[in-house]
Amino acid sequence: MLAELDRLDLKILNILLAKGNIGYKEMAKELGTTMGTVHNRIKALRAEKVLNGFKPVIDSKQLGFEISVIISITIKGGHLEDVEKKYARHKNVCCVYDTTGGFDSMIIAKFRKTSELNAFVKRLMAEDFVERTNTNLVLNIVKESSTPFPLD
Numbered sequence: 001m002l003a004e005l006d007r008l009d010l011k012i013l014n015i016l017l018a019k020g021n022i023g024y025k026e027m028a029k030e031l032g033t034t035m036g037t038v039h040n041r042i043k044a045l046r047a048e049k050v051l052n053g054f055k056p057v058i059d060s061k062q063l064g065f066e067i068s069v070i071i072s073i074t075i076k077g078g079h080l081e082d083v084e085k086k087y088a089r090h091k092n093v094c095c096v097y098d099t100t101g102g103f104d105s106m107i108i109a110k111f112r113k114t115s116e117l118n119a120f121v122k123r124l125m126a127e128d129f130v131e132r133t134n135t136n137l138v139l140n141i142v143k144e145s146s147t148p149f150p151l152d
Contacts, residue, residue, distance in 0.1 A: 003048045008033070012041055013051070014150045020054055065110040067117055068138035071124070072103035079129035080104055086127075092120060095146075103134065 005013075008031065015027055024042075028035045045051035060068075075083050080098065084105055088096045095108040111117040121135055 003045075003050045005050070008037075009041060009045060009050075010151050012038065012045070016051070016054070017147060017149050017151070020057065060110050064112045067111040067114065068141065069107075069109055069111070069117060070136045070138065071107040071109065071121070072099070072134040072136075073105045073107065073124070074102075074131040074133075075104045076129040076131055083127060083129055087124070090120070092116065 011031055012027065015022060015030060022030075024035045024038045028038045031038065042051065073083070084096050084098070087093055087107055090109070092109045092111055093107055094110060095106075097106045098104065099106050109117075109120065111120065117135075121133060124130055125133055
């Protein structure tokens with residue numbers, strides 16, 4: 001079911017996307033409403049599963065993850081979910097997607113060194129049900145987010 005959001009809900013979500021660590025008091029002031037209203041709206045957004053927690057925005061390059069890749073994978077029929085679940089748990093993997101087109105799945109991952117990437121791709125290719133992979137090295141990150149912003 002698609003959640004029905006009004007302008008205030010969208011404003012709250014946009015503020016949280018821009019300033020995740022903002023307090024209710026400061027948000028209420030910015031919105032021209034009360035702290036109670038902000039608290040109740042956020043509580044309702046959580047109950048509707050629109051808002052599923054608060055996460056810090058971490059600059060992975062500052063932690064040494066200089067290499068970002070997009071790996072497209074062709075997986076033998078009936079084993080897609082098994083391979084995806086396994087690699088979704090890998091420490092370097094940020095995203096795993098089922099896809100249409102020439103490949104069955106895509107992985108977005110980050111690595112500190114090419115040797116880590118090399119080992120990862122070789123391990124992936126050695127999987128029984130992985131038929132082929134195509135690795136694209138990200139040269140420049142223009143935008144990176146899990147949510148469209150601003151919401152309207």
